[in-house]
Amino acid sequence: MNVDILQRQFTRIGARAQVRWLNGDGVQSRGPVALDITRDQFGEMFDIRLSKDTPADIEVLHVEPRQRHLLLMSRSDNDEKHKFLCGHDERHWFVAAVPENRAVSTVRTAMEALKPTEVVGRQYRAHVRRKNWNRRRNAAFIRQGEWFFVPEPRLIVNEKLVLTNEPLRRGGGKPHLVEFLYRSGGDVVYVCPQKPNGLTSSQFNTLVSRKPEARHWPWSTMRRNPSVHVKGRVRHADHATIVLHDWHRVLMNTETQAAAMRHVAFLD
The missing domain is CATH 3.30.60 (Wheat Germ Agglutinin (Isolectin 2); domain 1)
Known part of the structure; x- marks a missing residue:
């Protein structure tokens, strides 16, 4: 792995990246590689930490400078491969692990692999043009960070069960605060x-x-696993507030299906 070449690829999307080789404790809990977003006096940068004991090879497979995204792959000694989408979303840089059961070789295919099946299906049924598939708002969905909101304007809810100012949270990440939330089933x-x-x-x-x-x-x-619908304002410190005038079904991206997620320290 040529660190200079790797860093130049990140420069193409306007980002900085540092690569560090650490002893066991620095990355051991996440395997031979760990990816995160860190900050210094110049701002955010990608932090790639490799184990000295069992180093992984890191390679950039594809770069989209205009989108400010790239697709990264790690390969360990036993030829185990994992892919990560690295990029910029609204205000900050991010890292997302891509599910291994999807054939991914470009930024576009990685972004599609991170969409839940229901979102992809709605995208086709709504006849969303390909160039608009990865906009944060189109006829099929509205996206804020890792959460997709799919419109269901005909949904009838039991108003007595509607909660206000509820958090949507993945693991230890910062919550997305929702003005109105309704859970059913599960x-x-x-x-x-x-x-x-x-x-x-x-x-x-x-x-x-x-x-x-x-x-x-x-x-x-x-x-566990209820159907979740939200309406009203959805706020998050790292994203612009969105306003949902009708009920929308909430779906999370597919990153949790990726074994590679154990290598990602970043949480939105």
Whole structure:
């Protein structure tokens, strides 16, 4: 890997990149490579951290200077390959892991791979022209960061179940605050600090039968994989506020389906 060539590719999209080789603790939890956005006195830059013990080879596959995006690939000693979309979105640089089950070789195909199936289907049904597929707003969807909002103006909701000023959050990232939010369907799960990912009713009953004291843990009930619809203002510190005049279904990009996501420290 030629670091000078790699950095020149990032320069083509108006970005800076630093490459660092670290001992185990610097990247070990994320494997042989870790990608993040960091900041110094000159502003943001891409931070590529490689393990000295099991270094990965980093290669830029495709660059779109006008879009300020590039497609990066890492290859480890065992020939394991992962791809990452690096670019600029509204106000800041970002890194997104691309699902491995998609054939991706360009920035455009990477952006399509990050769209949920429902969004791609709506895109075709709405006859969105190819040149508009990756706009933040078109006839099929509105996008803010990793969240897609698909219009469903005919949706009828139970007003008593509509929540106000609710967060949309992925992992430890900064929340997107939604003026009105409505959840329906999904599976009821029991959540507490000891079981943050939640237990189904049968799992909960099994646990308390084996460990009766668990019944007194600070449980709360939530819904896993519900259908989520939002309306009104959607705000985020790193993005322009959008206003949804009708109900829109909320869908997250497909990055969580990528094994490569474990190499990404960046969270929007």
